[in-house]
Amino acid sequence: MNDRLRKQLEFSLEIDKEKNIFRQTHLSGHGRNENDAEHAWHMAIMAYLLREYANEEVDIAKVMLMCLIHDIVEIDAGDTYAYDAEALKTQKAREDAAKERIFSLLPDDQKTELTALFDEFEDAQTAEAKFAHALDNLQPLILNHSNDGSDWSEHGVTAEQVYSRQSRTREGSEVLFGETDRIIREHIQKGHLQWELREGHLQ
Amino acid sequence: MNDRLRKQLEFSLEIDKEKNIFRQTHLSGHGRNENDAEHAWHMAIMAYLLREYANEEVDIAKVMLMCLIHDIVEIDAGDTYAYDAEALKTQKAREDAAKERIFSLLPDDQKTELTALFDEFEDAQTAEAKFAHALDNLQPLILNHSNDGSDWSEHGVTAEQVYSRQSRTREGSEVLFGETDRIIREHIQKGHLQWELREGHLQ
Numbered sequence: 585m586n587d588r589l590r591k592q593l594e595f596s597l598e599i600d601k602e603k604n605i606f607r608q609t610h611l612s613g614h615g616r617n618e619n620d621a622e623h624a625w626h627m628a629i630m631a632y633l634l635r636e637y638a639n640e641e642v643d644i645a646k647v648m649l650m651c652l653i654h655d656i657v658e659i660d661a662g663d664t665y666a667y668d669a670e671a672l673k674t675q676k677a678r679e680d681a682a683k684e685r686i687f688s689l690l691p692d693d694q695k696t697e698l699t700a701l702f703d704e705f706e707d708a709q710t711a712e713a714k715f716a717h718a719l720d721n722l723q724p725l726i727l728n729h730s731n732d733g734s735d736w737s738e739h740g741v742t743a744e745q746v747y748s749r750q751s752r753t754r755e756g757s758e759v760l761f762g763e764t765d766r767i768i769r770e771h772i773q774k775g776h777l778q779w780e781l782r783e784g785h786l787q
Numbered sequence: 788m789n790d791r792l793r794k795q796l797e798f799s800l801e802i803d804k805e806k807n808i809f810r811q812t813h814l815s816g817h818g819r820n821e822n823d824a825e826h827a828w829h830m831a832i833m834a835y836l837l838r839e840y841a842n843e844e845v846d847i848a849k850v851m852l853m854c855l856i857h858d859i860v861e862i863d864a865g866d867t868y869a870y871d872a873e874a875l876k877t878q879k880a881r882e883d884a885a886k887e888r889i890f891s892l893l894p895d896d897q898k899t900e901l902t903a904l905f906d907e908f909e910d911a912q913t914a915e916a917k918f919a920h921a922l923d924n925l926q927p928l929i930l931n932h933s934n935d936g937s938d939w940s941e942h943g944v945t946a947e948q949v950y951s952r953q954s955r956t957r958e959g960s961e962v963l964f965g966e967t968d969r970i971i972r973e974h975i976q977k978g979h980l981q982w983e984l985r986e987g988h989l990q
Contacts (some may be wrong), residue, residue, distance in 0.1 A: 585966055589840075593966070597929055600815045603825045612803045620804045625828035629855050630799050645848030652832050652851075682919060683831075725887060726800055743932050763796070764788055 588691050595689040601659045608665045608739065609724040610736070614731050618724075620655040620663065625718045627651040633720070637759040640711035642733050650716045653698060654705045657682035667741050708752070718756030721749065722764060729767050733776030742780040743772050791894050793841065800893040804862045811868045811942065812927040817934050821927075823858040823866065830854040830922045836920070840962040843914035849904070853919045856901060857908045860885035869952050870944050911955070921959030925967060932970050936979030945983040946975050 594666040605620040627652040635644050655663075660682035664675045672710060687695045705713050736746065743761035746768055771777045788796075809821040831854040838847050854894075859884050863885035867878045886905060890898045931938040938951065949971055957964035974980045 585969065589837075589962070590965060592836050593929060596829070596836065596926075597815055597933055599832065600829065600930060600933075602819070603814055603821070611806055612800060615807070616807070619825070621825045621828045622822070625824045625831075625855060626799070626803065628828075628851075629802065630830070632852055632855075633795050633893070634792075645851070648831075648848065648851055648855075649835055652828060652835075690836070724801075726796060727803060728987065730800055730803075759792070763792060766788065 586616075591689060591691050592694070595686075595694075598689055599656055599659070602656060605655070605663055606657045607663050607724070609727050609735055610731055612727055612730045614734065618727070620658050623723060624652050624655055627716075628707055630723055631719045634722075634757075634760065635715070637757045638711065638715040638718075639755070640714075641716050642712050646713045647716050650701055650705045650712060650720060654716065654720065656686055657702070659686060665739070667739060667745050669755060672739060688751065708755070711756075714752075714756035718753040718760050721753045722760055725750070725764060725767060726758045729771070733771040733774070734777070736771070736777055741777070743768065743777045744780050746777060794892060794894050795897070796891070798897075801889060801892055802859055805859060805904065807896060808861045808866055810927070811864050812930050812938055813934055815869050815930055815933045817937065818917065823861055823863045826926060828860055830919075830926045833926055834919065834922045837925075837960075837963065838918070840919075841914065841918040842958070842959045842960055843917075845914050850919050850922075853904055854907045854922060855916060857919065857923065857944070859889055860905070864888060868942070870942060870948050880905070911958070917955075917959035919959070920971050921956040921963050922955045925963055928953070928967060928970060930972070936974040939974070939980055942981070946971065946980045947983050950981060 603619050605622045606617040607620060607623060609618045609623070610616065611618055631647045631651050632644055635642060635647070635778055654697045657679040660752045661675070676758035683699060687699050690698065704710055708714055708717050724735070750761070750764050750768065753764050768777065806822050806824045809820040810823060810826060813819065814821055832853050834850045835847060836978045837901070838850070840846060860882040863880070864881035866886045868876045886902060889903045893901065907913055908919055911917055911920050927938070953964070953971065954966050956967050971980065975982070
């Protein structure tokens with residue numbers, strides 16, 4: 585076997601481990617925790633189906649590939665829960681080391697390409713990265729919505745925290761943020777999510 | 788919410804169920820059974836990385852999307868093991884009914900588009916479909932290879948059966964079939980796979 589194909593297959597086998605990285609989100613029907621590979625698969629299909637709602641025109645193949653690979657570093661670095669302030673502090677250092685190790689399994693040109701795509705997602709400046717982030721938020725939101733917001737109540741997440749995270753959706757898609765806002769308001773109304781400030785006032 | 792977005796999100800939530808459809812393949816490291824969503828995610832990334840080996844030039848975005856959706860019908864129809872002759876007889880009827888129900892959740896234009904893409908994969912006539920099939924074979928092969936061929940031995944699969952299935956890989960990629968052939972020979976040599984005919988002669 586040529587060395588190039590050997591490297592490509594070694595990388596392909598390595599990323600199988602992403603299926604063992606579990607997230608805080610639960611599958612619909614109050615199912616088990618979702619893993620990173622499933623999340624990425626779901627996001628990529630949703631990106632394709634919902635591309636008409638991107639704020640700017642996007643290269644959808646690039647968005648899909650970005651969705652598919654954006655969590656690969658978590659094979660080493662683990663999943664960092666969006667509302668875990670302590671873990672968020674060390675997230676970048678852990679993910680940088682993982683990025684170097686895992687993408688180095690590939691031939692140099694593909695290492696460069698995938699690293700750049702990963703960084704583009706992280707930097708969230710391009711139309712494609714912004715739209716991919718909108719999907720990174722919306723995909724777990726629709727699962728959590730279908731499960732009566734139990735992923736929030738389990739962790740005592742506040743309405744402020746949810747809005748702070750979900751506000752990034754707006755940069756990628758005003759339409760999808762509109763729907764996100766509608767869903768969040770519904771859960772606030774039902775008592776699944778509470779305002780920290782308002783709670784404080786009541787005490 | 789507009790009716791179009793409502794339908795798109797309803798479909799998006801429905802396909803979450805694909806994460807509960809488990810296959811006969813096991814994850815690397817002698818892990819648990821793999822599910823359809825993980826398999827599709829893995830295939831789509833491999834398709835992108837290995838696209839240089841396609842026999843004909845392919846529209847890689849189309850191949851990736853084909854990979855991502857090709858098992859959605861199994862939400863209703865279940866996974867049909869490639870070497871289960873009885874289940875294979877009813878597979879088409881079960882999958883046709885599922886295809887109609889699930890893609891009908893989408894707006895009409897997207898139903899038409901995704902149904903056509905699904906059918907194109909099934910018909911395996913275009914360059915994209917042939918290459919996607921090569922990946923549909925290669926992805927579980929590299930997992931099984933890493934697990935000493937235990938998915939074959941568990942089901943008493945013969946070398947003839949493996950070659951019969953994997954021969955389709957050749958239509959999409961001679962290079963990937965070359966590697967497939969090398970892997971199969973290695974497992975025959977190690978006794979993980981046996982020729983049915985040769986076994987018969989020995990009895």
